Amino acid sequence: MVTIYDIAKKTGYSVTTVSKALNNYADVSQKAKKAILEAVEEMGYLPNSHARTLTTKKSWTIGVIFIESLGIGMKHPFFNAVIESFRKNVEVLGYDLLFASRMINNQQKSYLEQFKYRGVDGVVVVCSRFNDEQVKELMDSSIPTVVIDLHSKESAVVNSDNFAGSYKAVEYLYSLGHRSIAHIAGHATTFAGQERRNGFLTSTKTMGLDVPDDYIVNGDYFSREGGYNAMKKLLSLQNPPTAVFAAADNLAIGAIDAIREAGYQVPDDFSIIGFDDIELAQFINPPLTTVRQDTTLIGKESADLLIKQINSQQKIAESVVVPIELVVRESCKPLVQEESSNSIS
Structure with a gap:
C-alpha cells in the first residue's frame, strides 16, 4: 500500500x-x-480516511445543495457542468461530496442542521434566488460556505459576468443592423435574471434604441416552456422585434419552437441569441448563437474559495466574477436597416 x-x-x-x-x-x-x-x-x-480524520480533525466531506425553482437539480445543464468541475478540483485533494437530504432519522431538518449532523468541512451552494432563508442561514453560520450564481458582500460567492454578457449580446445584434430588439427575461427573483435584464436595458439605452414595455417578456425560471410562451407574446405584437435576446439557452430554444410553429424561420425571419452555451446549443437547428459561461472556471474558483476557508478555518467574504464569451453560430443574420421596421402581417 x-x-x-x-x-x-x-x-x-x-x-x-x-x-x-x-x-x-x-x-x-x-x-x-x-x-x-x-x-x-x-x-x-x-489516504486512510479514518486515520486522516483523526489526524487532521476534518471529515474530508463537502456538502452540496441545489436551490432552483424548476426543481430539476443536477439535470440542469449549467449546474451539472459547474459541480462536475468543482468535484474534480476538490477530489484531487481528497474530499468527497455529500448531496444534501433534509431528512435525518426520518425527521425533516434544515440544511444547516443536516450539515452539522454530518460534520462536513464546508458547503457549496448552487443558488440563483435572492433571500432564500436556507442559504442565508448557511452563509451566516460558522461552516465554510461558497455560493455559486449569486452575489453577496457578506459571503464567498462566484458568478459569471451576467451584465457584460447581456451587453455583448445586444451589441452583436446591433452590429448586424437590428434596431428592434426584445428580451425574454429570467425571473426577477433570480440574480442572473436581474443582471441580464440590467445588461439588456443598459446596452439598448447606450445604443439609443427604443424598447417598448412589451418588448421585455418574463420567461419565468429559464425554462424552454417559458421561452415558448414569451415568444408567442412577442409574435402577437403589431410590430414584433426582428431580434430577441433570451436570458438562457433553454428560453431561446423555446422561442425558436414558437417561431417555427407560427410558420417563420430562424434566422431568416428572426435572429435569436441565448445565454449559457449548454451542450444542446450547438446541436439544434440552427446552431444557437449564445453567451458562454465558463463552467470549468466557475467550478475551480468555487473550489479554491471553499478550500481556502477550510484550511484557514475562517469564513471569508470574497466575490469572484468569471468572464463570459460570445459564441457566434447560425441563429442570427445581418439585417439591412430599412427592413428593421417591417411588421408581420
Whole structure:
C-alpha cells in the first residue's frame, strides 16, 4: 500500500510538504504541488480516511445543495457542468461530496442542521434566488460556505459576468443592423435574471434604441416552456422585434419552437441569441448563437474559495466574477436597416 512517505521519497519533498500539498495549503509552490499530485496519480496513493480524520480533525466531506425553482437539480445543464468541475478540483485533494437530504432519522431538518449532523468541512451552494432563508442561514453560520450564481458582500460567492454578457449580446445584434430588439427575461427573483435584464436595458439605452414595455417578456425560471410562451407574446405584437435576446439557452430554444410553429424561420425571419452555451446549443437547428459561461472556471474558483476557508478555518467574504464569451453560430443574420421596421402581417 502506497503511503505518504513513498510519495515524499519519490518526489524528493519532505513529508510535511507532501501533506501540505495534498491539503492545498498556500505555502507550497505550484512546482512542488504539481510534482506531488502527479506522483499521487501515478502511484495510486489513497489516504486512510479514518486515520486522516483523526489526524487532521476534518471529515474530508463537502456538502452540496441545489436551490432552483424548476426543481430539476443536477439535470440542469449549467449546474451539472459547474459541480462536475468543482468535484474534480476538490477530489484531487481528497474530499468527497455529500448531496444534501433534509431528512435525518426520518425527521425533516434544515440544511444547516443536516450539515452539522454530518460534520462536513464546508458547503457549496448552487443558488440563483435572492433571500432564500436556507442559504442565508448557511452563509451566516460558522461552516465554510461558497455560493455559486449569486452575489453577496457578506459571503464567498462566484458568478459569471451576467451584465457584460447581456451587453455583448445586444451589441452583436446591433452590429448586424437590428434596431428592434426584445428580451425574454429570467425571473426577477433570480440574480442572473436581474443582471441580464440590467445588461439588456443598459446596452439598448447606450445604443439609443427604443424598447417598448412589451418588448421585455418574463420567461419565468429559464425554462424552454417559458421561452415558448414569451415568444408567442412577442409574435402577437403589431410590430414584433426582428431580434430577441433570451436570458438562457433553454428560453431561446423555446422561442425558436414558437417561431417555427407560427410558420417563420430562424434566422431568416428572426435572429435569436441565448445565454449559457449548454451542450444542446450547438446541436439544434440552427446552431444557437449564445453567451458562454465558463463552467470549468466557475467550478475551480468555487473550489479554491471553499478550500481556502477550510484550511484557514475562517469564513471569508470574497466575490469572484468569471468572464463570459460570445459564441457566434447560425441563429442570427445581418439585417439591412430599412427592413428593421417591417411588421408581420
